Amino acid sequence: MKKCSYKPIIFAVIFLLLFIVLARYTEHRNLESLKGVTYSVTVNGKDINLPQVSDKAIAYKKSNLNIWTISFILTFLIPIFFLATGLSKGIRNFIERRTRRFFIISGVYFIIFTLINFLITLPLEFYSSFIQPHNFGLSNQTLVKWLTDSLKSVLLSSVTGALFIWFPYYVIRKKEKLWWLYMGFLSIPIIFFMTFVSPFYIDPIFNKYEDIKDKNLKQKIEVQLKKANLEGTDVYQVNKSVDTKEMNAYMTGVSKSKRIVLWDTTINNLTNEETLGVLAHEMGHYVMGHVWKSIILGGVLIIFVLYLTNKSVLYIIKLSKGKLGFNRISDIAALPLILLVLNFYMFLSNPITNTVSRRMEIEADRFELELTQNTEATITSTIKLHEGSLALPYPGKLFEVWYYSHPPYLERVEFAKDYAPWEKGEPLMYEKYFNKE
Known part of the structure; x- marks a missing residue:
């Protein structure tokens, strides 16, 4: 029988520590290079200036980098804490x-x-979701509202998790050798189902949906929906200005639950044409099937990640010789170990998922440009959205590859500036999705 070694665990720890050091180093180098930098683009003979990279934006990024570092470490330390102190087996024994x-x-x-x-x-x-946003002028949220939302979130995750955690363990107990394959395949319909029901039952817990109050804007949105063959899609606005000064818009749900949601901060800070551009981007995600493609790709990735997780957890259990308080992966006390290993492999998979996501974002940007044919509105809305969040033109390359689900905003501005096939009489790539009536 092959003897287990601590070498893979030591290697994983060293890798994670080196990643933290390298990520922080490359980000600080990038911040130094961005100080006082300005950019501008020319559209139809008109210069559009990107805001100068401010000291405030750089300070905000440094603060976020510190938050990321602590959060990253806690992701692994908390499960280790449950295992190393015997807390996990203690909780199990207490209940049993x-x-x-x-x-x-x-x-x-x-x-x-x-x-x-x-x-x-x-x-x-x-600190990260209340103190810091207030320090940098990004939040309007009251302490009571923050506490209420936080309690809602932890109660929702606790109750739903408690109701359904038995199921994966049931699968593990019945199919101990192939549970990872069963759970991977089952994750696809489960995520589809959650995507469908979330707009109806989960989102309203945190947000109050209202009809678009600007009737002129709503009419323009309905015209654009028809052009994108999305007639009948519900459009709502959410009063997020009570929480934040940042802007956002998104399309959520699938089939009959699909809806477009606009934060009121977006409506208040963007022109109608800019808002239509932002919505066209979200329509692009839906029309081109990015939702279901992401779910299927995620399901395939989950199968692979769960396979590696299963192998690694069994390896560590064998290596520990019962010192962790359990000898089988099907023991509920093994949950922190499963999460610890799962977090590691999900972290390693980030470059794959985010590379795919960035490509989908560029496709949605292209769809937006072809649908609206308003390059200037696309560029100015992109600038305003990112400026309102104190975003930088681009991150260090390591952070981009590992953590950016969207292309850096300077890259998106440059893409919008250069992409205008309709001006040259060239065919549109996504014309097949448009209603020509």
């Missing part, structure tokens, strides 16, 4: 002394695990 029903054992364990995790991360979460 009171009941032998696994549905209850797994559910109560998950609630306790989630609440402890919430308490450990609470200081960082409070």
Whole structure:
């Protein structure tokens, strides 16, 4: 029998530490190169200036980098804490002394695990989502609203997790050698289902949907929806100005649950033409099937990640010789170990998922330009959206590859400037999606 070694674990730890050091180093180098930098583009003979990279934006990025570092470390340290201290097996033993029903054992364990995790991360979460945005003038949220939303979030995740955590463990117990394959395939319809029901039952817990108050804008949106063959799509606005000064718009749901959502900050800070451009981008994601493509790709990736997770967890259990308080992956006390290893492989898969995502974003940008044929509005809306979030023109390359689901905004501006086939009488790439009536 092949003897287990600690070398793979040591290598993984060294890799993660080196990644933190290299990511921070490359980001600080990038920040130094951006100080005081200005950019401009010319569209139809008109110069459009990008805002100068401000000291405030650089300070905000440095603050975010520190938050990322701590969050990254906690992602791995918290599961290790549960395992190394014996807390995980202690929670399991505490529950098993009171009941032998696994549905209850797994559910109560998950609630306790989630609440402890919430308490450990609470200081960082409070700083990153409340203190920091206020310090940089990005938030309008009151402390009461922040506390309410945070409690809603932890209660929702605790209750739903407690109700369903038994299922993957049931699969593990019944199909211990191939559970990763079953769960990977099952994840695809589950994600489809959640994408469908989320706009109806989950999103309203945190947001109040209202009809678009600007009737002129709503009429223009309906015309654009018809042009994109999306007639009948519900369009709503959300009063996010009570929480933030940042802007956003998105298309959510699938089939009959699909809807377009505009933050009121977007409506208030963009012109109608700029808003239509932002919405055209979101329509592009839906029309070109980016939602279901992402779900299927994610499902395939989950199968591979769960396979590696299964192999690694079994390896560590064998290596630990029962010192962690469990000898089987099907033990609920093994949950922190599963999450620890899963987090590692999900981290390694980031470059793949984000590369695909960035390509989809460029496709959606191209769709937006072809649908609206308004290059200037596309560029100015992109600038305003990113300027309102204190975003930088581009990150360091390592951070872009590993963490950017969207292309850097300077790259998107340059793309918009150069892409205008309609001006040259050339065919449009996505003309087949348009309603020509």
